[in-house]
């Protein structure tokens with residue numbers, strides 16, 4: 001069982017501090033989602049884990065060793081970091097064969113991973129003819145080549161079609177179920193909540209969260225209940241008398257903040273309200289993530305300025 005341990009990791013690029021004393025561990029047997037706004041430092045952290053760059057200070061170890069000291073790196077760690085990196089004039093099969101030979105990996109693995117990634121039938125084509133999604137599948141095939149215990153996947157769903165997204169989700173779940181250590185960065189919150197057990201969140205190079213998915217969502221969202229009854233006004237008075245925070249959409253449906261279904265159901269029964277709709281909102285990872293990272297985004301779009309006659313004169 002091989003963990004990744006990042007301890008006090010700082011990476012300075014000139015005046016830019018991409019990582020600022022980050023410490024976390026990625027454990028085997030689960031999928032860890034690696035989240036953070038653009039420029040938060042996720043790719044930098046992954047590059048440091050596989051020795052593609054040197055930290056300014058701190059360490060990243062895999063099973064207790066720095067990547068450079070691993071006896072058999074390709075069999076220990078598989079990484080998808082830059083799907084554009086493969087040489088375009090080679091065929092996909094030749095590319096994977098060269099990697100296998102370099103890593104002393106049995107040739108039979110080449111066809112296995114091409115099959116597994118769903119590109120065996122197009123593996124004779126030059127990589128430069130590949131779409132983004134096909135390159136992504138090729139990158140995943142090469143990450144799997146050494147049957148590694150640890151997988152680092154930087155935005156693996158990027159460019160994949162819906163079938164591909166389902167495939168990568170199931171692949172990550174099965175790799176974790178086999179006891180492997182799987183770290184996956186993504187900007188797709190719906191996707192991440194479908195595959196991750198645990199989350200590590202960075203913001204501006206610092207660690208913002210390192211927590212199980214369910215705990216993360218409940219810590220950063222407020223439960224909400226929707227209630228619609230036959231008498232909107234009496235409902236409003238009852239909610240107000242209870243001291244609850246609520247808002248109405250104008251169609252007689254009230255949204256009650258920080259409430260649970262049982263409590264609101266009991267209130268409606270007590271008040272003799274005829275309930276037409278009573279439901280709890282499923283808190284989403286997206287809401288939790290946006291609540292946590294508000295103020296942590298380096299790049300934010302501003303609404304286009306509308307010129308008023310005063311402003312333009």
Ligand SMILES: Nc1ncnc2c1ncn2[C@@H]1O[C@H](COP(=O)(O)OP(=O)(O)OP(=O)(O)O)[C@@H](O)[C@H]1O
Nearest residue numbers: 013016017018036037038039040041042043044045
């Ligand atoms: N080689 C480099 N030279 C200079 N600055 C860099 C370099 N690599 C990354 N940075 C900077 O470090 C910061 C972190 O970048 P990084 O790519 O790790 O973020 P990220 O979380 O992966 O972002 P994204 O979600 O946009 O991929 C950014 O401000 C980036 O511009």
